[in-house]
Amino acid sequence: xxxxxxxxxxxxxxxxxxxxxxxxxxxxxxxxxxxxxxxxxxxxxxxxxxxxxxxxxxxxxxxxxxxxxxxxxxxxxxxxxxxxxxxxxxxxxxxxxxxxxxxxxxxxxxxxxxxxxxxxxxxxxxxxxxxxxxxxxxxxxxxxxxxxxxxxxxxxxxxxxxxxxxxxxxxxxxxxxxxxxxxxxxxxxxxxxxxxxxxxxxxxxxxxxxxxxxxxxxxxxxxxxxxxxxxxxxxxxxxxxxxxxxxxxxxxxxxxxxxxxxxxxxxxxxxxxxxxxxxxxxxxxxxxxxxxxxxxxxxxxxxxxxxxxxxxxxxxxxxxxxxxxxxxxxxxxxxxxxxxxxxxxxxxxxxxxxxxxxxxxxxxxxxxxxxxxxxxxxxxxxxxxxxxxxxxxxxxxxxxxxxxxxxxxxxxxxxxxxxxxxxxxxxxxxxxxxxxxxxxxxxxxxxxxxxxxxxxxxxxxxxxxxxxxxxxxxxxxxxxxxxxxxxxxxxxxxxxxxxxxxxxxxxxxxxxxxxxxxxxxxxxxxxxxxxxxxxxxxxxxxxxxxxxxxxxxxxxxxxxxxxxxxxxxxxxxxxxxxxxxxxxxxxxxxxxxxxxxxxxxxxxxxxxxxxxxxxxxxxxxxxxxxxxxxxxxxxxxxxxxxxxxxxxxxxxxxxxxxxxxxxxxxxxxxxxxxxxxxxxxxxxxxxxxxxxxxxxxxxxxxxxxxxxxxxxxxxxxxxxxxxxxxxxxxxxxxxxxxxxxxxxxxxxxxxxxxxxxxxxxxxxxxxxxxxxxxxxxxxxxxxxxxxxxxxxxxxxxxxxxxxxxxxxxxxxxxxxxxxxxxxxxxxxxxxxxxxxxxxxxxxxxxxxxxxxxxxxxxxxxxxxxxxxxxxxxxxxxxxxxxxxxxxxxxxxxxxxxxxxxxxxxxxxxxxxxxxxxxxxxxxxxxxxxxxxxxxxxxxxxxxxxxxxxxx
Numbered sequence: 001x002x003x004x005x006x007x008x009x010x011x012x013x014x015x016x017x018x019x020x021x022x023x024x025x026x027x028x029x030x031x032x033x034x035x036x037x038x039x040x041x042x043x044x045x046x047x048x049x050x051x052x053x054x055x056x057x058x059x060x061x062x063x064x065x066x067x068x069x070x071x072x073x074x075x076x077x078x079x080x081x082x083x084x085x086x087x088x089x090x091x092x093x094x095x096x097x098x099x100x101x102x103x104x105x106x107x108x109x110x111x112x113x114x115x116x117x118x119x120x121x122x123x124x125x126x127x128x129x130x131x132x133x134x135x136x137x138x139x140x141x142x143x144x145x146x147x148x149x150x151x152x153x154x155x156x157x158x159x160x161x162x163x164x165x166x167x168x169x170x171x172x173x174x175x176x177x178x179x180x181x182x183x184x185x186x187x188x189x190x191x192x193x194x195x196x197x198x199x200x201x202x203x204x205x206x207x208x209x210x211x212x213x214x215x216x217x218x219x220x221x222x223x224x225x226x227x228x229x230x231x232x233x234x235x236x237x238x239x240x241x242x243x244x245x246x247x248x249x250x251x252x253x254x255x256x257x258x259x260x261x262x263x264x265x266x267x268x269x270x271x272x273x274x275x276x277x278x279x280x281x282x283x284x285x286x287x288x289x290x291x292x293x294x295x296x297x298x299x300x301x302x303x304x305x306x307x308x309x310x311x312x313x314x315x316x317x318x319x320x321x322x323x324x325x326x327x328x329x330x331x332x333x334x335x336x337x338x339x340x341x342x343x344x345x346x347x348x349x350x351x352x353x354x355x356x357x358x359x360x361x362x363x364x365x366x367x368x369x370x371x372x373x374x375x376x377x378x379x380x381x382x383x384x385x386x387x388x389x390x391x392x393x394x395x396x397x398x399x400x401x402x403x404x405x406x407x408x409x410x411x412x413x414x415x416x417x418x419x420x421x422x423x424x425x426x427x428x429x430x431x432x433x434x435x436x437x438x439x440x441x442x443x444x445x446x447x448x449x450x451x452x453x454x455x456x457x458x459x460x461x462x463x464x465x466x467x468x469x470x471x472x473x474x475x476x477x478x479x480x481x482x483x484x485x486x487x488x489x490x491x492x493x494x495x496x497x498x499x500x501x502x503x504x505x506x507x508x509x510x511x512x513x514x515x516x517x518x519x520x521x522x523x524x525x526x527x528x529x530x531x532x533x534x535x536x537x538x539x540x541x542x543x544x545x546x547x548x549x550x551x552x553x554x555x556x557x558x559x560x561x562x563x564x565x566x567x568x569x570x571x572x573x574x575x576x577x578x579x580x581x582x583x584x585x586x587x588x589x590x591x592x593x594x595x596x597x598x599x600x601x602x603x604x605x606x607x608x609x610x611x612x613x614x615x616x617x618x619x620x621x622x623x624x625x626x627x628x629x630x631x632x633x634x635x636x637x638x639x640x641x642x643x644x645x646x647x648x649x650x651x652x653x654x655x656x657x658x659x660x661x662x663x664x665x666x667x668x669x670x671x672x673x674x675x676x677x678x679x680x681x682x683x684x685x686x687x688x689x690x691x692x693x694x695x696x697x698x699x700x701x702x703x704x705x706x707x708x709x710x711x712x713x714x715x716x717x718x719x720x721x722x723x724x725x726x727x728x729x730x731x732x733x734x735x736x737x738x739x740x741x742x743x744x745x746x747x748x749x750x751x752x753x754x755x756x757x758x759x760x761x762x763x764x765x766x767x768x769x770x771x772x773x774x775x776x777x778x779x780x781x782x783x784x785x786x787x788x789x790x791x792x793x794x795x796x797x798x799x800x801x802x803x804x805x806x807x808x809x810x811x812x813x814x815x816x817x818x819x820x821x822x823x824x825x826x827x828x829x830x831x832x833x834x835x836x837x838x839x840x841x842x843x844x845x846x847x848x849x850x851x852x853x854x855x856x857x858x859x860x861x862x863x864x865x866x867x868x869x870x871x872x873x874x875x876x877x878x879x880x881x882x883x884x885x886x887x888x889x890x891x892x893x894x895x896x897x898x899x900x901x902x903x904x905x906x907x908x909x910x911x912x913x914x915x916x917x918x919x920x921x922x923x924x925x926x927x928x929x930x931x932x933x934x935x936x937x938x939x940x941x942x943x944x945x946x947x948x949x950x951x
Contacts, residue, residue, distance in 0.1 A: 055590040056709075056720045062586060064522035066727050068529065069579045072572050075532060079569045080114050082537075082549035083107065086562055087119055101126075101133060102166045103563040105173035110566035112176040113573050115292070126174055129185040131340050134170065134192060135163045161488050162495060163213040165223050167192040171230040179297030181237045182326035187333035187375070190234065191367050193227045194411050198363035207363075208419030212488040212495065214360070220487045221423045222497050225446040225505065228412060232453065235408040240293045242401035248315065249394035250606075251283040255308065261821055267916035271817030274613040274644055280305045281650040282606060288658045295401075296322040319397075320386050327379035334372050341368075371411065378404050416454040423447035424463050431470045442484035442497045445471055449505040458512040468509050472519050479503065479531030480553070498564065499553055500535075503528055504571035511578035520582045528575060532568055580729040584697075587724045588731075592700040599692040605649055608689050609818050609855045611681065614811030615641035617922055618898055620929050625937035627944075634887045639894055645805050648673060649690050652780045656694045656730060670802050671774040672781050676788035676892060677807040678877030680850035683784045684736065686807070690780065691732040698732045701725070703740050703756065718759060722766035725781075726773045733781035742783075742795045744884065760792050767800035788892055789884020796888070806892045809848045809877075811899045812906055812918060815860065816843050820915075822862040837913050840906075847903035848878070881939055890936070897932060901925050 087107075104125060108118040160166060171189035174180045196210045209219035210227045255276065262272040284303045291298050301314045341364060345357055378400055385396040427444035448467040452458045459465075475481060481502050488495040507528075510520055537548040538557045549565035551557065618640035624633040648670060655669035675683040691698035701721070709717045718741075725733060740756045742763060774781060783801065785791060796804065810818070819839060823831075832838065846854060857863045879900050882893040905921040912918055 053589075055724060056716060058586060058590070059720050059723060061522065062583060062724060062727055065520075065525065065579055065583055065586075068522060068525045069576060069583070071529065072576045072579070076114065076569060076572050076576065078547050079549060079565055079572070080111070080116065082547040082560075083110065083562065083565050083569070084116075085547055086549065086560065086565075100563075101129065102162065102169050103566075105166070105169040106563050106566040106570075108173040109169070109176050110569040112173075112292075113570055118177070123177060123180070126170060126185060127180060127183050129170060129188070131188045131192070131336050134167050134185075134188065135160055135340070161213055161215070161493075164192060164196045164210050165212045165226055165487070168223070168226040168230040172226075172233055175230070175233045175237055176292075178292060178294055178299060179322070181234065181295045182322060182329060184329045184333050184336075186234070187330060187372065188336065189230065190371065191333070191337055193230060194367045194371060195360065195363045197224075197227060197411070197415060198366055200359050200362070206414075206418060208414035208417070209423075216488050218485070218487070218489070219419075220485075221420070221443040221446040221450070222484075222487055222501065224415060224419060225450040228415060228450045228454065231408060231412055235405055236293055237295055238401045238405035238408060240290045241295045242398045242405060244287065244290050244294060245394045245398040245401065247283060247286050248312070249398065251279060251308075252312065252394065254279050257821070257824065261824055265820065265915050267914075267919060268817050268820065270617060270919070271613050271813050271821075274610075274616060274646075275817070275821070276308075277305070278610070278644065278646040278650070280308055281647055283308075285650055285654045285658070288654065295326075316386065316392055319392070320383075323379060323382045323386060327376065327383060330372055330376045330379060334368065334376075337368060337372075371407070374407055375404070412454060416451070420447050420451040420454070424451055424467065428463050428466050428470070432466070439470075440484050441471060441474065441481040442502050445481075445502055445505040445509065449508045452509065452512055459514055464509065464513065465515070468506075468513055468515065468519060471506055471509075472524055475506075475524070475527055477527055477530065478534055479528045498567055499531060500550075500564070500567045500571040503531065504567075504574050507571065507574040507578045511574070511581050514581075514585060520578070525575075525579070532572065535564070535568070583727050584729060584731065587728055588697060588699060590724065591705060592702075594688070594691065594698045594700070596692070596695060599688055599698065602688045602692050603685070603855075604693040605646070605653065605689050606693075607861075608646070608686065609682075609810065609814075609851065609860050610644055610646045611808060611810035611814050611851060612641055612644050612805075613817060614813035614899065614902070615895060616644070617813065617919075618895070620898070620926050622894055622929055623933055625933055625940065627937055627940050632885075632887065632890070634891045634894075638891060639898075641805075641895075645675070645686065645807060648803060648805060649686060652690060652782075653694055655775075656690075656696060656732065656778050656780045671779065672771055672783075672801045672803075674783045674785065674788065674796055674801050674804040675807050676785045676804065676888070677896070678809070678879075679786055680852055680877060681807045681809060682851035682855060683807050684734070685851070685855070687732065687734045687782045687784065690782075694730075694732065694780075696730050696732060698734060699725070699728070700734050700736055702735075702737050706741065706759075707756075714756070714759060715762060718762065718766065722770055726770045728779050729777045731779050733779065735781065735783040738783055739785050739787055739790060742791045744790050744792050744886075760795065763792075763795055764800070767795060771800055771802075787883050789882060789886055789889025791884075791888075793886050793888075804888050806895050808896045808899050810846075810851065810854060810860075812843060812847075812902050815846055815854070816840075816915065816918060818860045819843070822860060825862050836915055840912055840915070840918065843918070844903075844907045847907055848900070882936070885943070893936075894932065898925065901928055 104122050108122050108126065111118045167189040171186055171193065174183060174186050174189075180186070193210070196214065198207050199214070200207055208224075209221075210224045211217070211219050212223050258272045258275055258279070262269055280303075284305070287298065287303070296318050298315070298318070300318070301311070304311050382397055382400050385400065386392040423443055424447045427439050427447065430439040431444075444467050448464050452461070452464055455461070457464075471481070480499055484497055484502075486494040486496050513519075531553075532550065535550050535553050537551055537560050549560045549562075550568040551559045551561045552564045555561065555564075620639075621636060622639060624630070651668060651670040652673060655671050658669075675686060677683065688698060705721055706718050707714055741759060743756065743760055770779075770781065773779070783796075788796070788804065788806075816839065819842065823839075854860050879893070879896050882889050902922060902925065905924060906912060906918060909921060912921070
């Protein structure tokens with residue numbers, strides 16, 4: 001015999017709205033098991049929730065949160081695998097035969113959330129939808145089909161019970177697919193959503209809210225929030241596309257300037273080649289960051305670093321095709337909308353009710369004559385800007401798409417200003433007044449999340465914080481909220497919001513509110529995860545090879561639902577992002593951090609003066625001295641610089657900003673780097689520029705962060721520091737003045753040891769752990785040092801740091817190319833007759849000068865205004881001898897010595913008056929290579945003698 005609880009759930013499904021009055025929304029099976037809601041999540045006003053603010057005391061909390069994050073990652077991987085396993089040909093046909101358009105859209109969006117490619121059948125189905133598919137179900141007699149998919153038999157003209165909600169989901173799915181944002185179904189969905197938002201209807205005759213369908217009288221914050229997501233995602237496409245056009249214009253302009261410079265001064269070919277390589281890497285990385293949210297698909301043709309001109313031609317062709325098609329698509333959408341509207345006003349509900357026709361007529365005209373007409377006009381203007389008879393006007397295209405971005409955002413103006421604040425006020429006031437039985441958690445959380453997303457006032461509106469705290473107090477131990485009112489009541493069913501959708505919005509609030517751990521505790525996350533554990537499909541022994549998915553909370557535990565699994569993936573992804581944000585906030589509170597405001601006045605990677613373009617010309621062979629062992633001598637090829645530090649930083653930028661999107665070039669990314677060399681060469685500035693360009697925080701870690709607790713607690717503190725750093729995501733870490741912690745270990749050294757002497761061996765596993773986690777968490781860390789030869793080789797080898805690069809005073813070629821290129825950008829300044837001679841004189845006088853001075857405006861950077869007097873810079877460091885020992889120290893000395901000798905040759909050769917003569921002295925350095933080898937041999941003998949004396 002069935003239990004009472006099962007009977008209640010069963011009654012909900014068989015209830016007939018027409019025969020009896022609708023019942024009060026029933027609690028779900030999970031609540032019936034728990035009997036009552038748990039209020040065990042108590043919110044304290046103490047910002048640290050009664051816990052110590054010391055890092056060591058925060059480690060257990062961080063471990064718990066990280067363990068939960070790893071569990072969510074496992075859930076996401078298994079959920080995606082389950083979804084892909086389920087997507088067999090039979091299931092595809094079965095799903096599409098039933099014409100579950102919303103389910104297909106949710107599945108596509110969930111797959112795209114994990115950067116995977118959905119089945120092509122699903123994409124084709126969504127791209128070929130008509131307004132009749134979204135609003136009303138197809139006619140049965142004609143047996144129409146779309147993309148080879150037969151529709152489910154239905155009574156002709158039967159309205160879709162959730163047409164507005166389905167339109168929002170379809171629009172979200174299509175916008176998530178590159179190249180599908182300008183298809184006809186997107187404009188049709190936009191019409192249906194905007195028309196609903198601007199329709200004046202019951203109960204308050206206002207605008208801004210959305211019902212699940214026009215046939216339903218109840219406006220819900222959930223349906224409105226899905227519409228907000230769809231339109232903001234669409235808006236994001238235009239903003240990203242405008243940014244892309246701006247980057248293309250910047251790249252094309254810079255490339256043309258380099259071509260002109262190379263044609264005028266062929267002797268600068270080596271510098272121009274290095275700069276073109278840097279520009280290509282910078283453009284490609286920036287493009288990859290936008291590739292998943294563009295109006296066109298750039299993934300159909302690979303980027304070619306060596307032939308960027310041909311690549312830009314392909315980009316122009318793709319952009320032209322998409323814009324041309326979009327203009328025709330808008331026309332087709334308008335025709336279909338007109339046809340549907342003419343049919344709609346002749347139907348019985350509109351023919352017998354003039355008020356209903358008037359209520360929708362204004363919104364219909366606003367969308368048709370306002371939004372779509374502007375879209376057509378903008379598409380025509382964009383088509384003119386990309387006329388194939390001349391090169392595209394990228395700046396004009398950027399301005400057009402920025403204007404469209406503003407217009408799309410304005411569609412949600414009544415939602416932001418009227419509907420969402422009213423819902424938020426209503427629900428918060430109910431809870432504050434003690435009417436907790438009457439409040440609706442779904443309405444509160446959806447209104448709060450959508451309002452915060454539209455206004456970006458996450459931490460400035462007290463209503464949002466109150467909403468978060470109310471929700472955290474009332475969530476049950478199994479991660480459930482009180483059953484909300486239905487979003488649709490039809491003839492034969494009621495539609496409720498899935499609890500995973502509520503948790504998705506709740507996680508979005510927690511992510512953006514920055515409430516530290518006053519709310520987000522492991523206990524709260526455990527409750528949220530309990531819901532996904534309870535609704536996880538239980539696989540029978542006969543299907544052990546199958547990966548379990550999720551089911552709805554009111555369905556049996558062995559019932560797999562593709563829609564529930566897709567929604568679980570979307571909710572878990574947001575919870576994962578929320579935990580990343582929370583862990584970062586907890587860790588960064590204990591270190592010196594530079595955010596976007598602190599780095600605002602710093603240069604970015606495109607503005608830097610790179611000092612090592614000349615090292616690419618190092619072709620001299622340095623033979624190993626007799627008294628050097630093979631293990632002590634660097635490889636011959638390593639003395640020349642295959643790629644400049646500019647390329648290395650771009651590879652780190654790609655690692656920090658393109659997670660899970662660049663699998664084809666993932667092996668070329670860098671997550672860690674050692675920058676070594678004399679002081680004053682701008683090593684720290686390079687790291688700051690990396691963080692600024694990536695738009696992420698930069699954490700500065702110094703030995704004082706480890707010794708802050710005293711000598712007796714130094715090992716415990718070091719473990720806590722590196723464990724905390726290894727939990728960060730999307731962050732740049734700078735290890736500055738860290739030499740004492742990684743000092744070279746000499747067992748024969750009987751001298752005085754410092755407080756860090758016994759810490760170095762323990763740093764090896766810590767750095768290895770940091771390196772392994774940084775590869776998967778988009779973290780880039782850089783060690784800056786002046787004495788690479790004094791560091792422990794085991795601590796700096798591969799596996800702890802990916803690459804070591806010496807940063808020296810700018811070489812001759814770098815100074816010459818940088819100055820001439822910046823000078824040519826000052827087009828209003830005439831070039832004097834003795835230009836080359838004066839530039840070469842300047843290059844000679846700036847030999848060994850500090851980067852801090854040379855990078856200033858007016859030196860080797862185009863000034864914003866004329867500068868009359870500038871003092872000649874003086875070098876801060878002079879090369880003497882190898883500092884320390886090891887391959888890195890020898891390599892640093894040889895490279896620095898070669899740059900210094902090049903400067904000396906140029907400075908002493910008064911016959912150099914042309915740029916092409918500047919490169920010729922390089923082969924003469926070969927005569928001094930033997931002197932270099934002998935000096936290294938004598939240095940080695942002296943080191944051995946001093947070591948014997950110390951013994």
